[in-house]
Amino acid sequence: MTLTELKYVVAVARERHFGRAAEACFVSQPTLSVAIKKLEEELEVKIFERSASEVSVTPLGEEIVRQAQVVLEQAAAIKEIAKRGKDPLAGPLRLGLIYTIAPYLLPDLVKQVIERARQMPLILQENFTAKLLEQLRLGEIDAAILAEPFPDTNLAVAPLYDEPFVAVVPRDHPLAKRDSITAEELKRETMLLLGNGHCFRDHVLQVCPEFARFSDTAEGIQKSFEGSSLETIKHMVAAGMGVTLVPRLSVPKGALDPAQRDVVAASAPGDAAYVRYIPFAGEPPTRRVVLAWRRSFTRYEAIAALRNAIYACELPGCKRLT
Secondary structure, three states, rough: OOOHHHHHHHHHHHOOOHHHHHOOOOOOOHHHHHHHHHHHHOOOOEEEEOOOOEEEEOOHHHHHHHHHHHHHHHHHEEEEEEEEOOOOOOOOOOEEEEEOOOHHHHHHHHHHHHHHOOOEEEEEEEEEEEHHHHHHOOOOOOOOOEEEOOOOOOOOOEEEEEEEEEEEEOOOOOOOOOOOEOOOHOOOEEEEEEOOOHHHHHHHHHHOOHHHHOOOOHHHHEEOOOOOOHHHHHHOOOOOOOOEEEEHHOOOOOOOOOOHHHHHHHOOOOOHHEEEEEEOOOOEEEEEEEEEEEEOOOOOHHHHHHHHHHHHOOOOOOOOOO
């Protein structure tokens, strides 16, 4: 057997389709199919069940796929060990981020990485937490910036910062002139939520759990609406459809200062002028942002350089966890 054959096996198991797996591996479908058939004949086992509509992995094939992934990781580790001898930071780092972190952290993070480790360009991907965890497990990305909690997948995890939540209301809302707000006051409002799959949706429902019973019912149309991104939800707030919560890094500079927020809003582009950001009174609700990577990942210096670059970012209002 060869590493190429194992790579094909992992790709088919991931895609559940020979054509898409071949495209992902940059080979023709016949080339991939012949290689997998050859491996099955060599091992005298059936790795995949094939039908006209789908491809499934056999129970024994599941074990083979898992071991193939380990072998591929170890082979990649050998190359990384050799590369580290020349420059520990040489080569791209594949980094995943959840949707509610990437747009607000990346502008500063990319700048910090360029200044500190130019030889380590970031290959970036945004996705849901569940998908990023799967990609980490399969070795498709090297590290991910996530928000806790998430399922225990035996990953190495380093805390980065605690990020507070901020309320967003229409500019003509009765709460718009307040210097602070409480979770109790939000119970009477129409809450705008991210759709299922976004972990920030769960974070908001922890702060305002009463909206959980509305979000998946017909009655919920009157109490909660869903958006595909935080920026889309902000537009919905501007349109007067309700209020929402956002992470602190998504708040424009100066928008939380009572003395400046009207000036900031007046100069904001588009409908951003029609919302107001209000902090929570007392101890605000927060989310913990962490960096996760496979324990078998050998580029320790790259992880350390990435963490240092994140700590060098401004992170206004957040508590760094070094």
